[in-house]
Amino acid sequence: MAYRIDASACVNCGTCEPDCPVSAISENDGHRQIDESACVSCGTCASVCPASAIAQA
Secondary structure, eight states, rough: OOOOEEEEEOOOOOOOOHHHHOOOEEEETEEEEOOOTTOOOOOOHHHTTTTTEEEEO
């Protein structure tokens, strides 16, 4: 199951993006977004997010 970023909680710090092993995270409209079709559900992004804005979909 893919992960999603809660846009209202995301502070757009970018901490998650370089840690994604498949480069599924990008910036969109002032927050980060996960391409669910590319996400491998490893959870790395959720574990590094300082705002706790990332959770499994």
